[in-house]
Amino acid sequence: MSFYNPPTLQQLAIKGLLRNEALVISSLDCIPIMLFPPLFEEAFKGRHTMILKAMVAAWPFPYLSVGVLMKTPEVETLQAVLDGIDMLLTQKARLRRQKLQVLDLRNVRQDFWDVWAGRENGAHAEDSGREKQVVKSLHTYALWQPLKLVTDLSLCFHLQEHQICLIQWAQQRRGSVHFCCVKMEISDFPVETIREVLDIFRPHYIEELEVFTRKVLSFLGHFAPFLSQMRNLRKFRLSLNDLVMDREALDKCLYKFLTQFSKLNCLQHLSLNGVYFSTDNMKQLCRCVKTPLESLSITQCPLSQSHFKQLSRCPKLYQLKQLDLSGILLFTSHPTGLQVLLENVADSLQTLELEHCSLEDSHLSVLLPALSQCSQLTRVNFCDNPFSRPVLKDLLQCMATLNQLAVELYPAPIECYDHLRNVLVDRFAQLCPELLDIIIAKRQPKKISFATTICLECRHRCVYDMKTILCQCWQ
Known part of the structure; x- marks a missing residue:
C-alpha cells in the first residue's frame, strides 16, 4: 500500500517563489527570516544563481554554511555565492543591521546546516557537539572581525576549476575578507602555487594538514617555513615517496624540517609514512615534539633499536x-x-x-x-x-x-x-x-x-x- 505525502504549505510557497525570480529578489526584505534557509537550499539545488546572489547579500544570520550543499563543487553556483559576498561588501546599509559574518565552504555534516538555520530538533545534539562549538567560536570571532570565509583545501596535482575561481576571487579581496583554511591536503603540488595559496589562507589557522610528495628535498626545504607558522595544527600526516639518492642531503633537509615541530603548540596526532630516519633525526623529532600526542603513526620505513630507544624516552x-x-x-x-x-x-x-x-x-x-x-x-x-x-x-x-x-x-x-x-x-x-x-x-x-x-x-x-x-x- 502506498501513502500520498502531500507537500507542506512552506514547500508550496517556496516552489511558487522560485518560479518568479524577480519577485523573490525584490521581496527579500519582506520574506520571514526563518524562510531563508529552506528557500536558499532549494535555490541552490535548482541553480537559481541570481536568487542565490541576492540571498547571500541579504542573509539575515551571522553564519552561512554553503559547503553542505556542494555535493560536487560547481563553478556556477560558487561564483553566484561569491558575487553575493561582493554585493554585501559594497552595501552601505551593512552596518545598520546584523548580516552575514562567516561564510563556511566546508563540507560539514548536514545537521550543521539545520542548527544554524534554526531547524534543530535535538536528535543529533550530542553527535554534533564539536561542530556546533566550532561554529560558535567562529561566530564570536566574527563579531569583531571582517567577514570571514572558512574552507578546506585539497591541492592535489593541479588546481580544479572551482578552486581557481575561489583563489582568483580571494586574491583580489584580501583586504576586505578574512580567509581561513581549517583542513588542507597537498599531494605533489607545485611549491610556488602553495606559496600563493598560503599567502591568502594564512597557515596560522590550519588545524589538519596532510602532505604527500615525491620531490622530497625541494618540497621539505621550501615548505618548512610555512609549517613553523601552523601554531594551531592538531593533525599532521606526512608521506614521502623517497627517490633521493643523496642520503646525507636528505638527512640534513629532514633534520631542519623536524626542527619546525617545536613551533606546533597544539599537535595531537602525528603520522609519518615512508620517512627514513637517521638516529639524529629521530632524536630531533623526540626533542621537538612539545605537546603530549594522542596518536603516533610511523609506517613503511626501517626502525632500529636506537630509534625505539629514542621513542621510549620521549x-x-x-x-x-x-x-x-x-x-x-x-x-x-x-x-x-x-x-x-x-x-x-x-x-x-x-x-x-x-x-x-x-x-x-x-x-x-x-x-x-x-x-x-x-x-x-x-x-x-x-x-x-x-x-x-x-x-x-x-x-x-x-x-x-x-x-x-x-x-x-x-x-x-x-x-x-x-x-x-x-x-x-x-x-x-x-x-x-x-x-x-x-x-x-x-x-x-x-x-x-x-x-x-x-x-x-x-x-x-x-x-x-x-x-x-x-x-x-x-x-
Missing part, C-alpha cells in the same frame, strides 16, 4: 591512545626499546597496529609482558607477521586477559603454509578454530579473525572469523 608519547607501526622493517633481534615504549603507554593505549612489521617469534616473546599490561586496548592488529603456532598461542593467552578488546586481527600461523608460502587450506581450517578456543575459554570475543597473507593471484586473503572464508583461488 615523555610526550607517554599518553598515546593510538600507535601504528605498520610496515616497518624491524632492524633488531631484541626489541627492548619497543618493549619499554609499550610499557610506558600501557595505561592509555587503545589501538595498536603492528601489521606487516616483520615481527618474528623472538620479537613477540620479548613484547608479551608489555602487551599484557595494556589493559585499555580496544583494537589490535598483528596480521602479516610470521608467528609459529606455539608463540601465537602465547599471544592469544595474553590477549585473552584484556577485556576491553573489541577488534582483534591475528595472522594465520606459519604452519598453515608450505615451503613455497602457499596456503595449506585443510591445515588453515583446522588450526584457526583451535586458536580461537584459547580466547573463548576466557571471554567472548566481539570481532576476531585469523588471516593469511594476501594471495598474489587474486589479491585476497583466506580468513577465519568463526567460519572459514577462502580466497578466490581456493574456492
Whole structure:
C-alpha cells in the first residue's frame, strides 16, 4: 500500500517563489527570516544563481554554511555565492543591521546546516557537539572581525576549476575578507602555487594538514617555513615517496624540517609514512615534539633499536591512545626499546597496529609482558607477521586477559603454509578454530579473525572469523 505525502504549505510557497525570480529578489526584505534557509537550499539545488546572489547579500544570520550543499563543487553556483559576498561588501546599509559574518565552504555534516538555520530538533545534539562549538567560536570571532570565509583545501596535482575561481576571487579581496583554511591536503603540488595559496589562507589557522610528495628535498626545504607558522595544527600526516639518492642531503633537509615541530603548540596526532630516519633525526623529532600526542603513526620505513630507544624516552608519547607501526622493517633481534615504549603507554593505549612489521617469534616473546599490561586496548592488529603456532598461542593467552578488546586481527600461523608460502587450506581450517578456543575459554570475543597473507593471484586473503572464508583461488 502506498501513502500520498502531500507537500507542506512552506514547500508550496517556496516552489511558487522560485518560479518568479524577480519577485523573490525584490521581496527579500519582506520574506520571514526563518524562510531563508529552506528557500536558499532549494535555490541552490535548482541553480537559481541570481536568487542565490541576492540571498547571500541579504542573509539575515551571522553564519552561512554553503559547503553542505556542494555535493560536487560547481563553478556556477560558487561564483553566484561569491558575487553575493561582493554585493554585501559594497552595501552601505551593512552596518545598520546584523548580516552575514562567516561564510563556511566546508563540507560539514548536514545537521550543521539545520542548527544554524534554526531547524534543530535535538536528535543529533550530542553527535554534533564539536561542530556546533566550532561554529560558535567562529561566530564570536566574527563579531569583531571582517567577514570571514572558512574552507578546506585539497591541492592535489593541479588546481580544479572551482578552486581557481575561489583563489582568483580571494586574491583580489584580501583586504576586505578574512580567509581561513581549517583542513588542507597537498599531494605533489607545485611549491610556488602553495606559496600563493598560503599567502591568502594564512597557515596560522590550519588545524589538519596532510602532505604527500615525491620531490622530497625541494618540497621539505621550501615548505618548512610555512609549517613553523601552523601554531594551531592538531593533525599532521606526512608521506614521502623517497627517490633521493643523496642520503646525507636528505638527512640534513629532514633534520631542519623536524626542527619546525617545536613551533606546533597544539599537535595531537602525528603520522609519518615512508620517512627514513637517521638516529639524529629521530632524536630531533623526540626533542621537538612539545605537546603530549594522542596518536603516533610511523609506517613503511626501517626502525632500529636506537630509534625505539629514542621513542621510549620521549615523555610526550607517554599518553598515546593510538600507535601504528605498520610496515616497518624491524632492524633488531631484541626489541627492548619497543618493549619499554609499550610499557610506558600501557595505561592509555587503545589501538595498536603492528601489521606487516616483520615481527618474528623472538620479537613477540620479548613484547608479551608489555602487551599484557595494556589493559585499555580496544583494537589490535598483528596480521602479516610470521608467528609459529606455539608463540601465537602465547599471544592469544595474553590477549585473552584484556577485556576491553573489541577488534582483534591475528595472522594465520606459519604452519598453515608450505615451503613455497602457499596456503595449506585443510591445515588453515583446522588450526584457526583451535586458536580461537584459547580466547573463548576466557571471554567472548566481539570481532576476531585469523588471516593469511594476501594471495598474489587474486589479491585476497583466506580468513577465519568463526567460519572459514577462502580466497578466490581456493574456492
